[in-house]
Amino acid sequence: MTEQTIVNIGPSHPSTHGVCRVIVTLDGETVVHAEPVIGHLHRGIEKMAENRTYLQVVPLTDRLDYVGSMYANWAYCRSVERLAGIRVPERAEYIRVIVCELQRIASHMMGIGSTGADTGATSAFMYTFAQRDHVVELFEALCGARLTYNYVRPGGVSMDLPDGWVEQCRAFTAQHPPVMMEIDRLLFGNVIARARLKGVGVLTPEDAVGWGTSGPVARGSGVDWDLRRDDPYSVYPRFDFQIPLGEIGDCYDRARVRLWECVESCKIINQALDQIEPGSVHAEGLPRLLAPRPGDAYDHIESARGSLGVYLVSDGSPRPYRMKVRSPAFCNLAVLPLLAEGHTLSDLIVIIGSLDPVFGEVDR
Amino acid sequence: MAFVDDLGAALDKTPGGGIILTSLDAVMDWSRGKSLWMMPMGTACCAMELIAASFSRFDFDRHGSIPRPDPRHCDVMVVAGTITRKMAPAVKRLYEQMPDPKWVIAMGNCAVSGGIFYYDTYSVIRGVDEFLPVDVYISGCPPRPEALQDAILRLREQVATDSIVPGRDRQLNTILPTPGSPRKGDSAAADGDDS
Numbered sequence: 001m002t003e004q005t006i007v008n009i010g011p012s013h014p015s016t017h018g019v020c021r022v023i024v025t026l027d028g029e030t031v032v033h034a035e036p037v038i039g040h041l042h043r044g045i046e047k048m049a050e051n052r053t054y055l056q057v058v059p060l061t062d063r064l065d066y067v068g069s070m071y072a073n074w075a076y077c078r079s080v081e082r083l084a085g086i087r088v089p090e091r092a093e094y095i096r097v098i099v100c101e102l103q104r105i106a107s108h109m110m111g112i113g114s115t116g117a118d119t120g121a122t123s124a125f126m127y128t129f130a131q132r133d134h135v136v137e138l139f140e141a142l143c144g145a146r147l148t149y150n151y152v153r154p155g156g157v158s159m160d161l162p163d164g165w166v167e168q169c170r171a172f173t174a175q176h177p178p179v180m181m182e183i184d185r186l187l188f189g190n191v192i193a194r195a196r197l198k199g200v201g202v203l204t205p206e207d208a209v210g211w212g213t214s215g216p217v218a219r220g221s222g223v224d225w226d227l228r229r230d231d232p233y234s235v236y237p238r239f240d241f242q243i244p245l246g247e248i249g250d251c252y253d254r255a256r257v258r259l260w261e262c263v264e265s266c267k268i269i270n271q272a273l274d275q276i277e278p279g280s281v282h283a284e285g286l287p288r289l290l291a292p293r294p295g296d297a298y299d300h301i302e303s304a305r306g307s308l309g310v311y312l313v314s315d316g317s318p319r320p321y322r323m324k325v326r327s328p329a330f331c332n333l334a335v336l337p338l339l340a341e342g343h344t345l346s347d348l349i350v351i352i353g354s355l356d357p358v359f360g361e362v363d364r
Numbered sequence: 365m366a367f368v369d370d371l372g373a374a375l376d377k378t379p380g381g382g383i384i385l386t387s388l389d390a391v392m393d394w395s396r397g398k399s400l401w402m403m404p405m406g407t408a409c410c411a412m413e414l415i416a417a418s419f420s421r422f423d424f425d426r427h428g429s430i431p432r433p434d435p436r437h438c439d440v441m442v443v444a445g446t447i448t449r450k451m452a453p454a455v456k457r458l459y460e461q462m463p464d465p466k467w468v469i470a471m472g473n474c475a476v477s478g479g480i481f482y483y484d485t486y487s488v489i490r491g492v493d494e495f496l497p498v499d500v501y502i503s504g505c506p507p508r509p510e511a512l513q514d515a516i517l518r519l520r521e522q523v524a525t526d527s528i529v530p531g532r533d534r535q536l537n538t539i540l541p542t543p544g545s546p547r548k549g550d551s552a553a554a555d556g557d558d559s
């Protein structure tokens with residue numbers, strides 16, 4: 001063993017996908033230990049929620065996972081609905097499923113693009129961001145915002161689909177899978193990308209379960225767990241879709257799982273667009289100021305990063321007594337020391353990218 | 365830039381040096397304005413729009429604004445996102461590592477004033493101008509990439525009035541000129557407004 005060096009990466013480093021700081025102990029170029037330091041984006045959202053009414057908290061949840069704002073909106077609204085016993089109209093449920101699957105595509109486009117960038121192929125970003133821009137455009141037509149939507153509200157969604165939106169959406173889902181096939185060939189068929197991704201950062205299924213990972217990180221290791229199928233919520237039981245799984249749990253598998261999930265999302269969106277029927281998009285007769293009975297509620301959904309849960313405690317007042325977010329990105333990031341050990345420093349960057357953390361959600 | 369500064373100061377004092385100085389200024393400002401390399405200080409949601417700005421659709425490379433990860437390569441720091449108390453020292457340090465002349469763009473409400481995190485929170489700095497000299501503010505939560513584009517073009521106008529003589533640019537730039545409005549110092553209309 002040679003003398004060990006300690007290297008600090010971050011907190012502002014382009015390859016840490018946000019404001020993560022990693023303290024790396026190196027032996028030569030081999031990572032002995034990598035310790036993520038979080039909290040650089042701690043904005044106190046959970047504390048702020050205690051001073052807002054139930055409706056005012058929705059914009060705050062947008063800022064949690066800013067790559068996939070719709071998920072946090074939905075998870076929070078499900079908790080509120082469970083707490084206050086609100087029934088959501090069926091059309092609103094369908095719209096929620098459609099926007100969340102679109103959001104999954106947008107979010108994975110970011111993840112796949114950065115996998116390419118981390119392995120030295122910035123051009124992958126060009127392809128994925130073109131797709132992401134299509135989704136963002138659809139959202140903009142829907143609610144006027146490109147990133148922070150504030151669209152899913154307790155009791156339904158804020159607005160019905162605008163004219164012509166369904167056709168635009170169908171056009172998008174028709175052209176998306178072929179582009180994914182192309183990215184699969186270009187990026188994952190590339191010799192350099194394969195060499196950089198395969199066998200790097202292997203997460204065994206036992207560790208994946210033991211450390212509480214979820215989403216593509218767990219499914220990349222072959223853990224067959226998806227809340228959309230295993231704890232069905234909303235109208236998901238009505239759709240026919242596959243859950244893509246990885247084989248050995250390396251960076252390659254995690255990235256591939258994301259890619260196939262996008263194709264499956266397109267299938268779900270198409271089925272939902274076929275089944276959706278006219279109707280109201282917001283529950284009737286809700287009071288302006290929600291004040292649920294004292295009690296607590298927890299609900300979770302499958303976000304692009306894993307199972308995202310929101311726990312709410314009410315004391316009968318119009319403001320939540322406590323809000324706690326179970327963030328998948330936080331749990332997924334926890335396996336970083338485990339995965340990085342024994343790999344080189346350049347592989348560490350690829351491993352961080354493959355976990356696809358979003359620090360708004362990690363730090364909250 | 366010490367050599368250029370000395371040269372500028374010396375020319376300023378030499379009789380007839382002003383002609384050379386203004387020509388030199390014009391060349392320097394032209395080259396600086398056309399290649400404002402960005403230091404992407406993206407911390408939160410706004411960073412997504414900052415990333416979107418440099419890829420397929422908006423393609424900022426055509427303005428000569430390339431995001432560079434190293435502060436030593438950069439001219440303008442784009443602060444996009446919430447700056448927390450824990451993050452602020454790092455931002456300040458990166459700013460100090462950038463070579464002169466340098467500019468700062470505050471992108472998004474968080475960087476401008478704290479935005480949605482102004483009230484009720486204990487960890488957010490209320491605007492990056494508490495510790496950095498900001499040249500252009502962009503409001504929005506998040507601002508569109510087009511807004512960032514506009515900010516870069518505005519900054520270019522501002523750079524065009526800079527001088528290599530230290531201190532001289534300050535008087536010229538107290539007001540950021542808008543397109544079409546008279547610039548300070550080169551028209552009689554501005555004087556007329558004052559009276």
Ligand code: SF4
Binds near residue numbers: 411473474479504505
């Ligand atoms: S201004 Fe809005 S979008 Fe930008 S970082 Fe702040 S909360 Fe996020």
